[in-house]
Amino acid sequence: MATKTPVKKRKVVRRKRRRIRKSVLYGLIGIVAAIVLVFVLTTIPKLSTDSKLKGLGYSKESIAMIKKQKLTKTILNDKLYSDNLNAALASESFNKDYLKLYLVTDSLNSDDTQLYERLRARNYPEDSCLKLFEKLNFWEITPLLVFDYVSDVEAYIQDCTDHRDVNSENHFELSGKYVNWYDSTSASDAKDVSMIVNKRYYLGESYAPEDLVQLSLTYAAKDCYLRQEAADALAAMCDELNGGGKPKMYASSSYRDYQYQVDLYNGYVNSKGEEWADSISARPGFSEHQTGLTVDMAATGAQLSKFADTDAFVWMQQNAHRFGWILRYPEGKEIITGYSYEAWHYRYLGVELATKVHDSGLTYDEYYELYLR
Numbered sequence: 501m502a503t504k505t506p507v508k509k510r511k512v513v514r515r516k517r518r519r520i521r522k523s524v525l526y527g528l529i530g531i532v533a534a535i536v537l538v539f540v541l542t543t544i545p546k547l548s549t550d551s552k553l554k555g556l557g558y559s560k561e562s563i564a565m566i567k568k569q570k571l572t573k574t575i576l577n578d579k580l581y582s583d584n585l586n587a588a589l590a591s592e593s594f595n596k597d598y599l600k601l602y603l604v605t606d607s608l609n610s611d612d613t614q615l616y617e618r619l620r621a622r623n624y625p626e627d628s629c630l631k632l633f634e635k636l637n638f639w640e641i642t643p644l645l646v647f648d649y650v651s652d653v654e655a656y657i658q659d660c661t662d663h664r665d666v667n668s669e670n671h672f673e674l675s676g677k678y679v680n681w682y683d684s685t686s687a688s689d690a691k692d693v694s695m696i697v698n699k700r701y702y703l704g705e706s707y708a709p710e711d712l713v714q715l716s717l718t719y720a721a722k723d724c725y726l727r728q729e730a731a732d733a734l735a736a737m738c739d740e741l742n743g744g745g746k747p748k749m750y751a752s753s754s755y756r757d758y759q760y761q762v763d764l765y766n767g768y769v770n771s772k773g774e775e776w777a778d779s780i781s782a783r784p785g786f787s788e789h790q791t792g793l794t795v796d797m798a799a800t801g802a803q804l805s806k807f808a809d810t811d812a813f814v815w816m817q818q819n820a821h822r823f824g825w826i827l828r829y830p831e832g833k834e835i836i837t838g839y840s841y842e843a844w845h846y847r848y849l850g851v852e853l854a855t856k857v858h859d860s861g862l863t864y865d866e867y868y869e870l871y872l873r
């Protein structure tokens with residue numbers, strides 16, 4: 501008997517231990533099961549979203565951005581994908597406001613989005629903007645900033661497409677008429693040398709710059725005036741071209757006051773009518789010459805109208821912007837500037853702005869509307 505008691509006790513202890521072990525085991529199994537369940541519930545949808553996005557063509561970096569920007573639903577619901585969007589998503593410059601623009605374009609930079617914003621600000625609907633960006637080049641869209649509002653965007657796109665054989669960044673013509681000059685005009689913001697004066701923006705009858713200086717006969721014809729800054733820039737430009745030798749070109753005309761333009765314009769109208777006068781001359785108040793920042797250049801010994809055939813003009817094409825001047829009415833951009841080609845007419849903008857305009861390939865009318873207005 502005495503030997504049986506410890507055995508019984510041991511059995512009881514063992515059973516108790518087993519019970520404890522079992523409950524610990526079940527507990528552990530429960531915890532593991534819960535962990536597995538949570539893992540499965542959270543990972544499987546993630547895996548399936550990832551694989552769906554991957555299936556559309558998105559890279560790992562793009563998928564991370566799609567999730568960060570909360571675009572998963574938008575993209576998966578409409579199965580949105582383009583190589584450009586994929587590349588944009590993986591870059592730091594991605595902006596989800598332009599999601600649809602990325603989809604319709606091959607590339608999108610800050611100039612494009614700036615143009616898009618300007619069109620939207622001019623009340624072009626989103627759909628119209630997307631069509632324009634899908635079908636046209638940048639330089640085919642920028643003239644719209646200068647033109648009157650075009651309600652039939654499809655027709656405009658067709659017109660541009662029909663002229664692809666002759667049009668380029670340097671030449672732009674269309675069959676339709678997209679602007680009625682002088683129809684809607686407003687006063688120029690004449691605050692600094694970037695001021696614009698064209699057939700939309702005018703200067704008042706009383707506007708005259710305060711810092712006009714008479715130009716030396718080395719650089720200009722008799723009785724020519726410019727604003728101080730422009731006068732200095734003209735002298736520096738002519739000096740470099742002349743290289744210490746005889747003057748090769750000079751300003752044949754510069755500042756003109758309002759009344760001068762009244763007489764000039766009326767003279768043209770009386771001789772050949774308003775339409776012709778408008779094609780070669782500005783109406784009073786609409787002449788850039790009234791800014792005191794504009795010159796008509798002539799090569800020494802050559803007629804003004806022959807400036808395009810001179811070496812001085814070739815030099816100006818390459819160098820004018822380095823001194824702050826731009827060719828204001830280029831050949832092939834007549835429907836944008838509203839003026840016939842004038843190889844001799846230059847506008848002072850300061851070196852920095854003139855260089856930017858020159859490099860953009862845009863007319864100043866487009867550049868102003870796109871970046872400065």
Ligand SMILES: [Zn+2]
Pocket residue numbers: 789794795796844845846
């Ligand atoms: Zn001129």
